Structures are given as structure tokens and as C-alpha cells.
Amino acid sequence: MRSRGAVAQAAAAAAAASVAPPLVPPRGRPWSLKVAACACLWVCGVLCLLFTTAWLHLSIKDNNDEALDIVECVVRVNTFRRDDLLAQFVNHYAKCPCVHEIAVVWSDVERRPPEWLKEMPKVRVERHAQDSLNNRFNALQVPTRPAIFSVDDDIFITCEGLLGALEAWRAAPSQMVGPAPRLIAPDDDHRGFRYLRWWHVWWNGRYSLVLTKVAVFHRDYLAIYADRADPVLREVRAHVDAHRNCEDIAMSFVVANRTRAPPIWVRLHYDDYGQSFASHAGISAAKDHVAVREACIQRFAELFGRFPLVTAHHKTIDARSSWIW
Numbered sequence: 001m002r003s004r005g006a007v008a009q010a011a012a013a014a015a016a017a018s019v020a021p022p023l024v025p026p027r028g029r030p031w032s033l034k035v036a037a038c039a040c041l042w043v044c045g046v047l048c049l050l051f052t053t054a055w056l057h058l059s060i061k062d063n064n065d066e067a068l069d070i071v072e073c074v075v076r077v078n079t080f081r082r083d084d085l086l087a088q089f090v091n092h093y094a095k096c097p098c099v100h101e102i103a104v105v106w107s108d109v110e111r112r113p114p115e116w117l118k119e120m121p122k123v124r125v126e127r128h129a130q131d132s133l134n135n136r137f138n139a140l141q142v143p144t145r146p147a148i149f150s151v152d153d154d155i156f157i158t159c160e161g162l163l164g165a166l167e168a169w170r171a172a173p174s175q176m177v178g179p180a181p182r183l184i185a186p187d188d189d190h191r192g193f194r195y196l197r198w199w200h201v202w203w204n205g206r207y208s209l210v211l212t213k214v215a216v217f218h219r220d221y222l223a224i225y226a227d228r229a230d231p232v233l234r235e236v237r238a239h240v241d242a243h244r245n246c247e248d249i250a251m252s253f254v255v256a257n258r259t260r261a262p263p264i265w266v267r268l269h270y271d272d273y274g275q276s277f278a279s280h281a282g283i284s285a286a287k288d289h290v291a292v293r294e295a296c297i298q299r300f301a302e303l304f305g306r307f308p309l310v311t312a313h314h315k316t317i318d319a320r321s322s323w324i325w
């Protein structure tokens with residue numbers, strides 16, 4: 001309990017406080033806050049004005065993509081007994097304005113193509129009499145467009161991405177263009193070749209070919225690849241059949257042998273379901289894949305009489321996707 005004296009003291013103090021003159025509010029602070037706020041607003045306004053002026057000055061009127069004249073392509077897709085994936089594939093690519101036709105390369109000699117497939121928009125089923133990886137490049141009819149988009153049934157890129165690859169291809173139509181580069185380097189004793197995967201490309205910033213599981217090239221190369229009269233290419237195709245691998249390396253040899261130039265690596269995102277779903281794992285997951293590929297390179301170089309691939313360091317990117325010049 002507090003004593004009487006203490007209570008009286010507290011009361012007196014309270015009375016003194018109530019009569020004391022109120023504290024003068026500090027004058028400077030609210031004033032400088034207001035100045036700062038005004039200055040801030042002014043700077044923001046000036047920045048907005050500058051930005052709008054720059055925007056209006058720099059933007060061109062027809063910067064929508066419909067105004068650009070687009071390149072159309074023929075999609076060539078390899079598929080084998082994965083109808084669910086194929087349906088998804090066709091549904092997706094048929095919606096792209098740059099896709100003129102989808103040629104489904106049907107190599108399953110024991111099974112007829114399903115009826116639903118033939119009824120899908122833009123689809124033409126190309127039925128082959130033999131099951132061969134070479135069918136990917138063996139067009140039974142001349143493709144209706146010069147640009148061929150060669151792709152696996154488990155690879156998805158956006159329509160805009162495909163248009164970008166076609167745009168890059170149009171600038172250099174004799175080159176192969178693709179987002180999946182690989183590097184081939186001489187081995188340590190310079191007698192053979194090393195087939196190096198994407199992490200080597202990433203580490204070294206060098207590449208020698210782009211995979212045809214997702215690439216654009218000119219239809220003329222289909223005719224060259226499948227040429228029955230060329231003895232070298234006959235042997236090359238026989239090697240592909242015997243090892244069930246390397247048709248993509250063979251096509252890279254064909255193109256580089258003509259152009260004496262590297263392919264064009266484009267930055268482009270693609271979803272590869274073959275890599276991510278174990279149930280759909282393709283041949284590149286096999287253990288001896290690299291050894292088989294290296295043997296192919298060796299054999300093809302012997303057949304061509306030289307190693308035609310050219311190594312390069314440059315990647316093409318969509319200018320809209322990068323801020324820094």
C-alpha cells in the first residue's frame with residue numbers, strides 16, 4: 001500500500017503537468033517531410049514523363065507479330081507406339097499459324113495408323129514399308145514448304161518459339177537451326193572423336209551440331225539424305241539401320257558437308273518428355289549411347305572422306321527477351 005504522502009505527491013505532480021504549457025511541436029520536421037514528399041512526387045513525375053516520351057518515341061506502330069510476314073513450315077514427327085503423346089503433339093502443333101502441315105512418319109509396319117489421326121487438322125500420315133530411323137528424313141512426297149521442322153513426338157515448344165526458329169532459319173536457309181547443341185571434339189590421341197553432351201557445351205561454350213529431334217532445315221536435305229544413288233549415303237543409312245542410332249549425326253554430316261559451316265544454335269525453351277518420364281525413356285538414356293555415337297562419327301568420317309562438322313561459339317537469341325544490348 002502506498003503512503004498518504006506519496007499519493008499526495010503524485011496528485012500534485014499531475015496537477016502541475018496539466019497546467020504546464022503544452023510542448024511546442026518541433027517546427028522543422030513536418031515541413032521537411034512535406035518538402036521531401038513533394039520532391040519525390042516531382043522526380044517521379046519527371047521520370048514518368050521521360051519514360052512515356054521514350055516509349056512513344058521508340059515503339060513502332062506495327063510491333064505486333066501478325067504484322068510480320070511469317071514463314072510456314074512442315075513438321076516431320078517420328079512416332080512409335082505412343083498414341084497418347086502423339087495426340088497431344090498434334091493438338092499442340094496444329095494450332096500454330098506457322099505450321100502448314102504435320103507429316104507423321106509412321107514406321108510401325110505391324111500396326112495401322114489409328115483412324116482418329118487421319119482426321120486431325122493439318123495431319124498427313126506418311127506410312128513406311130520398313131521400320132527404320134532413316135524414315136525421319138525419307139520424305140515420300142516433296143514437302144509442301146521449304147522449311148522442315150524435324151521433331152520428336154515428346155518435344156514441345158511454343159508456337160512463338162517455333163516462329164523464332166523459323167525466323168533464324170530464314171536468315172540462313174542452308175543451315176540447320178536448333179536449340180539442342182552437342183559438341184564433337186578430337187579424342188586425346190587425336191585419332192578418334194569424343195561425343196560430348198550439353199554440359200560440355202555449357203562449360204566450353206562450343207558446339208558442332210544441333211540435334212534433329214528439334215531442328216529446322218531446308219527440305220532439299222531430305223532428298224540428299226535419302227538419295228538412293230549416292231554410294232556414300234547408302235552406307236551411312238545402312239550404318240544407322242544396323243545400330244538403330246545416329247541418323248541425326250548423319251544429317252549433320254550431310255548439311256555440313258554441303259555448307260562447310262556450323263549450324264545455328266538458337267536459344268529456345270523446349271519441354272522434352274522423353275528426358276523426364278522414365279516410362280518414355282528414349283535411346284539416348286541407354287548406357288552405351290555415347291560409345292555408339294562415337295563409333296558412328298568415326299564411321300561417317302571414313303565414308304565422307306573427311307570430318308565435315310565445324311565447331312562454333314555463337315548462340316542466337318530473341319532480341320525481345322534480353323534487356324541488355
Ligand SMILES: *[C@@H]1O[C@H](CO)[C@@H](O)[C@H](O)[C@H]1NC(C)=O
Nearest residue numbers: 224230232233254257258304
Ligand atoms: C560432300 O561434299 C562434296 C563436295 O561438295 C561432294 O562432292 C560430295 O558428294 C558430298 N558427299 C556427300 C556424301 O554428300
